[in-house]
Amino acid sequence: MSSNLAKINTEDLPDGAERYVLTGDWRNHSIAAVLKDLGQIEKSGGKGKVEIDLSGISGIDTAGAWLIRRLMTARSGEGQEATLSGGNGTIEELIGALPETTPAPPAPGPDKRSIFERVFTPPGKLVVEVGRDFYAAMNILGSAVRGAQLKFGRGAGVSPASVVTHIDRMGVRAVPIIVLMSFLIGAIIAQQGAFQLRYFGAEIFVVDLVGILQLREIGVLLTAIMIAGRSGSAITAEIGSMKMREEIDALTVIGLNPIGVLIFPRLVALTIALPLLTIIANFAALYGAAIVALLYSGITFDTYLSRLHEAIDHTSIASGMIKAPFMALAIGIVAAVEGMKVGGSAESLGQHVTASVVKAIFAVILIDALFAIFYSAIDF
């Protein structure tokens, strides 16, 4: 960078002593040039006294001063006496202010674990982690239900205003994206179904296909996945950053149960919002399917509606809707557990938000699968 690079020259003095003449700019951007020479000089065995001539130095900072300090330490390590000369006072003061040595970097020890340990440690950790997550989830569920009442003084434990705010944020504001997504999903299922059923001359059954699939499975599942991505991540980020800034601790010392104050309203709001969003999603999907049925298969709205009445009954609607509150609870609890695990760094916040969304979606699909098994067992 600079033309005035740092240099070091060795001069032999008559009495067996050595003199190192330092010249140039010994500042951090120009010392790179001298490192190689300096390393060789430090390694070389010394003879007698050493004099370090500073008079040629045009500029110095702590990086340069440290190199000189290190050189002096290396020389005195060889039993030689190193002296400074030609400095203007400040350089000596600067060098004198630096420590003689820095701690050596710790050598990484050999990995002594056996192959068995090395292979099975990660899965073992994972299992313990899953167990801990489950305990934490149960803890949050219990504290949310119990903690909401653990308040003395004014008012009930749950603030309705907080619940309503969260219903607005997680429910009402999610309506446009849920409507759009479900409309398209309904339309796509209807279009694909119509093309396949056309081979059998059974295009009218596309209404059955869309109706049953959407109401029993797809509607609630996709809405829950959308909410897991949209609101689950928000809950984790909110609670996580409150944890980072000690706001959770502040709530505790004020005498409020943070889980009751922060998490319970969110759980209640999610449990109310997700079923309502599912209903909206179902309407949007059936509407999208109706339009596609009209455009691709010539099924009029009247035909569509009467066929829909025959195809579905209350159990179809109920079997889908029953799942919604369970999924909402799972999303909320997973998000809260991950939020409470956030540590001190921004990186950990990001990790836990990601984990929250991934685990919530997994939980939602798992719940859906369990309900499918359950329904088929009871013939619902």
Add this chain to the structure above:
Amino acid sequence: MADEQQTMERKPKDDRQVVLSVRDLTVGFGEKIVLDNLNLDIYRGEILGFVGASGTGKSVLMRTVLRLLPHRSGKIEILGSNYEEASDEERIALDTRLGVLFQHGALFSALTVKENIQLPMREYLDLPQSLMDELAYVKLEMVGLPPDAADKYPSELSGGMIKRAALARALALDPDLVFLDEPTSGLDPIGAADFDALIAKLRDTLGLTVYMVTHDLDSLFSVCDRIAVLGQKRVLVEGTLQDMFEFDDPWVQSYFRGKRARTVVTNENQKPTGSADAGPTELGPIELGK
């Protein structure tokens, strides 16, 4: 009053080099004007203490000078170059010559203390990792942190240690001009005195120029060469401690002649060394190397 200030600020000081010069700076948010035609000079090698009541715009001024906030009019010259007219290379060169200690440290939470200190070195210097490690330890030693703090994450440090680590990062490239935002707030008195001594020592050895926003009367009395008071949207008064005592403004009077200030002044006078430029104390962490 305005004339008086004009003459006071335009008055040519001795031929010391101006490191930071702010001319007719106006900063505002929406309707509200925070700083109005503010003028300020900082000279090479001095420690300028900046005081002002809460909400007068001390932080706004510092952030504007560092270009973190836009200004409406005025000129800011740092180290002889105007940032707005500078080319990209000049801007980067300028950035490497500034060090900033934010009020809450602003250490990167995902990096260890050592990595925090090495980040500017890694980006701007062509040095081997071993030397950067050594330099990181040297900086830690200079700011009075134990070597085992190097591999800790900021969340594992106490408030005072974060301040010190953040100072070490601000000093990583040996800047010419350092901005310190309340460096001693949250430190114990001994730690704060060490910190002041350290800053004075760095100024003496490295020729550092320091812009220090502080409310610590001890710092103002012990290490600051000059004091500037921000009030009424401009620099109300700047000068030595003596000028502060003589300046006729209710806030300045109560600040420098208040009960707490009197205690500090009395204690300062009772010290055997006594004077404002007493230099670093014997306790200074920088002495450890000797």
